[in-house]
Each structure stands twice: as C-alpha cells, then as structure tokens.
Amino acid sequence: MTFDAFKDLLPDVTDLNAPYWEGLAVGELRIQQCNACDARQHPSESFCYNCGSQDITWHPVNGNGEIYSFIKVHQLYHAAFKDHLPYIVVIIQLNEGPRILGAMFGLNAEPKIGARVRAAFQNIDDESAFLLFELAG
Ligand SMILES: [Zn+2]
Numbered sequence: 001m002t003f004d005a006f007k008d009l010l011p012d013v014t015d016l017n018a019p020y021w022e023g024l025a026v027g028e029l030r031i032q033q034c035n036a037c038d039a040r041q042h043p044s045e046s047f048c049y050n051c052g053s054q055d056i057t058w059h060p061v062n063g064n065g066e067i068y069s070f071i072k073v074h075q076l077y078h079a080a081f082k083d084h085l086p087y088i089v090v091i092i093q094l095n096e097g098p099r100i101l102g103a104m105f106g107l108n109a110e111p112k113i114g115a116r117v118r119a120a121f122q123n124i125d126d127e128s129a130f131l132l133f134e135l136a137g
Helices: 004-009 018-025
Strands: 029-034 056-061 065-073 087-094 099-104 116-125 128-135
Touching (some): 004 116, 004 128, 018 029, 018 128, 065 099
Antiparallel strands (some): 029 056, 087 099, 116 128
16 A cells, blocks of 8 residues: 655645654654643644743653544545545644544444554655544553
8 A cells, every 4th residue: 555645745844843843754743832831732832832932842751542523534635545434633732741643544334433453654755644543542
C-alpha cells in the first residue's frame, strides 16, 4: 500500500509547526508546553493558550489517549484516501493534556467513544509522516 499521495496534503512547514512535523517523521508526537504555567497545548501557537506567556518549549508525549469524538468518512474527498475508505477521523483526548486530531484506518467496525488508543506514525517518505491512531490493547 502506498502513501505517496498523502504528500500533497501536508501543510507548509513553518517555524511554528516544524517541531510537530519533524517529530512525526521520526515516530515521535511532540506538543508545546508552557514554562510559566506548565499547560500543554495543541495545535501550536506562539503563546500559551492558558496564560499568554511566550515562554513555550516542545516536548515529546507518548501519544496514548482515548477517543473523544469521531466521524466515519465514506466519501472520497482526495485520491490519497482511495485505498482507505471508509476511514475514521478522530479527536483524541491525550493522557498528557490536549485533544488532537488524527485518523484511524482499517477498522472493521466503528470505534467506541472512550476507547483507548495509541499514536501510530505513517511515513510518507524519509522526511515526512502523518499521525494515525490505533486501538490499544
Ligand atoms: Zn501558560
């Protein structure tokens, strides 16, 4: 199965999001943490959503969490997904803080809200990957 077509869907890498995308490429989920109040956040921003501090650093997290919400996608919106229909778009409540958007491929049945998941990383090429989740346990 090829994932080459997903390259077209990757956003521009900027100073603000580079640590996230560079982390995925090496199999690591990274999110921001505020050094003033310890809040963790995603997506990335130049300031803390909680206290407004600009003293923010990036940290790897384990990517474990639970399904907060999901939708099952049957419609082919982009050719990259043609071998993956239907697939699940999930919002995951990470154990280590924020909620994060991801996808789940290859499920035989709809997942359950609250189901435990772990991050998985689908490489597109040597320099890029995207975030998936898979059921844990
Ligand atoms: Zn803060």
